Amino acid sequence: VQLVESGGGLVQPGGSLRLSCAASGFTFSSYTMSWYRQAPGKERELVAAIRSVGGSTNYADSVKGRFTISRDNAKNTVYLRMNSLKPEDTAVYYCNADYWRLANHWGQGTQVTVSS
Secondary structure: OEEEEEOOEEEOOOOOEEEEEEEEOOOHHHOEEEEEEEOOOOOOEEEEEEOOOOOOEEEOOOOOOOEEEEEEOOOOEEEEEEOOOOHHHOEEEEEEEEEOOOEEEEOOOEEEEEOO
């Protein structure tokens, strides 16, 4: 099983980034895919999730209206489009795959830094 995140980097406040997470080694379409983040000195928190069935989504209040999660089951990839970035969005962003809490996988993380 592999989850490989990409797309992180340094961006100015108000800017945008798109994170990608390429999955392999499991039936991607059957898993709920999520993005979490962890800032220095803080606990890891859920940012956004997209279900395997129906594709419904949910977001942390802090990112609603600014971030969009999507998935492409043909490419085994989940995305996180981040707009209007703020310094408080600075964190390591992790991709997560969950199958009804019976199986759970994490990526290695990608750093997002929002700074002028």
